[in-house]
Amino acid sequence: MIGGGLLGGGEGALYDRIIATCAVQTVPRAWLEQIRPGGQILTTIGGWLSASELVRLTVHEDGTASGPVLGGQVRFMLARPYLTLPLGLLPDLGRGRECGAVIGPDVLDDWTSRFVAQVAVPNTQRLKLRRDQHDEDLLVDVETGSFGALHKENGHWSVRNDGPDLLWDAVEEHLGRWHTAGTPAVEEATVHVTPEGQSIH
Template identity: 80%
Template sequence: MSDHDQLLRQLIDRMTASGSLRTQPWKDAAAAVDRHEFLRNGFFRVVPGSSPTAWTPVLQDGDGWLEACYADESLVTQIAGTIKPTDIRGEIMREPTSSSTLPSLVLRMLEDLGAEPGMEVLEIGTGTGYSTAVLCARVGAGRVTSIEYDEEVALQARETLSRLGTYPNLLIGDGLLGGDQGALYDRVIATCAVRTVPAAWLERTRPGGQILTTIGGWLSASELVRLTVHEDGTASGPVLGGQVSFMLARPHLAPPLGLLPDLNRGKEREAIIGADVLDDWTTRFVAQFAVPNAQRLKLRHGQHDEDLLFDVESESFAALHQDHGRWIVRQDGPHLLWDTVEEHLGRWHSAGTPTVEEATVRVTSEGQSIHW
């Protein structure tokens, strides 16, 4: 048995033990795909102790490369939208823009998707092509369409899949617009997060079909959701939980903050709920449904450290600070952001703060909402 065969077997055993890999058909699919083939251009590793985070390249056959390919961890494959591991020497301090997702999450999502042979499947976000290959091994390459926004990433995935003799329908374009025009799919899976589920995904999914996606937002909390599309074009389904985090689809990234408004204006009142609740992942996820266009930042304003929610488009803001144990909120703009957050979280608290796994997301032409 080769080194990579042994490492792949160990990875499958770990995923099985953790519960990510649950059924024999998907174990067989995972066993049919060598992850290292999709990482031959290397990946970036975090420089220990760096702040801000610095990255250094790990190239094929370099120190620890093969072992890392079969570790159950995400591996960054692109930085700043264009930079590959082979492009630099030393360190780089920029934001990751593409990665090979940790295998246990890939297999957990594919299991949750429930795709079977004979189904037409659309994958949003080809990435390195690893998840595409596993999907092809289960349902057949002729049944898989995968679309990638980044042309260079897409071409590399196509080259790797072709070298391995796997030929799904690979597209380059905006996955938020769906796959082939007029095509219908039984399953849609997204390997990027979205703020709102695109209408095109519902239109491309047969009634009774399912969409598996991560819903996130600019408050930096996201969860995996499985939606069933109904005859009337709406969709609903459970939040699966697990604090699943993917990079937001590039068209869904937050706009630059630009110049902040005059934070001295607006009306003050004592807050019913303090800004510290947003330090909790689940609370942020719930709050995002109330103020989907708000970004959060912390700053020093006058004599206070303040939590700021800011909606760039409307220039609405809510600034909160503590004063002798009380939370004070100051708001201005057409949308009273903190009033909306308090009302939304208040309903959640009245329901007993149920877990996200007890929640249902509904998507209609008017938008999306969360319910218990």
Template identity: 75%
Template structure:
């Protein structure tokens, strides 16, 4: 048995023990896909102790490369939109833009997709191609279509899949627009997060079909959601929980803050809910449905440290600070951001702050909402 066969077997055993791999068909599919084939261009590893975070390349056959390929962890494969591990020597301090998701999450999502052997699946975000290969191993190449936004990422995935003799329908384009020619699909699965579920996905999923995606936002909290599409073109479904985090689809990423509005120009009042609640992941996830285009930052205004929500395009803001044991909010612009957050979180608290797994997300071409 080769080293990678042994490592793959250990990975399968670990994912089974953790509950990520739950059924035999997916175990069989995963066991046929060597993950290292999708990482031959190397990956980036965090430089220990670096601040801000620095990344160093780990290249094929380098120290620990093969073992890391079969570790249950996400591996960054692209930095700053274009830079791959073979492009640099030394370190780089830029933001990751593509990665190979940890295998246990890939398999958990494929299990949660609830596919049957005769179904047709659209994957949004090919990435390295690993999850695409597992889908093909289960369903057959002809039932899998995968779209990748980044042309170079897509080409590397195509090469890796071809090395395994796997030839799904691979496309380069904006996955938020879906793929109309082969529609409708029985299942759509997204390996990137979206701020709002695109209407094209609803249109391209047959009634009764499902969409599995991570819904995230600019307050930096996200959850995995499984939606069933209805005859009227809307969809609804459960939040599956687990604080699943993916990079937001590039067109859904937050705009640059640029020049902030005048934070001293707003109207003050005593806040019913303080900004400290946003330190909690679940609370931020729920609050995002009330203020989906707001970003959060921390500033110092005079004597006060302030928590600020700002909607760049609308020019609205809410700035909160503590004073004599109470929270004060100052709001300006066309929208009262903190009023919306308080109203939304107030309804959640009135319901007893149920866990997100008890929530239902509803999506229509007009928008999305969360309910208990």
């Protein structure tokens, strides 16, 4: 069979299993529709911060699916429709409101922390650049134009947010809840998928 993998293989459905050898940001609705209740989907979920994990989902009678994150820092190339958008021109980094940051961007150097953060900002890319005599870490969402630019001064991190989404605030909030819970391993997380969307808890 030749065709788009994210569309599944409708001609042979219903299936007992789907095994994906590329990563997705969200599990396609077509996969849910083509697995019989009790069947399973094995896929890698990732995003634009370049951290991904293998998950095993069981499809339920109501057309939803859920299952554990298996861990292992599994990496597959993102399916073509999920590839990062070209950055083009960077937004005007002088815009926005600057305030103190609770945590610094170096937390994203850790794979698991990056995976947790990515759940909050799945369409965000991370860049490092030199600007105004200091190094900056930049999170940017090309589609919305939102950005969070972080730099360190006198031993403290500051962030300048702009756009409709406060990207670094979302990262801090998500990582904060993870730390409050005791930084559980990703294997303790469960993925829930419905025709309307996906969540990881």
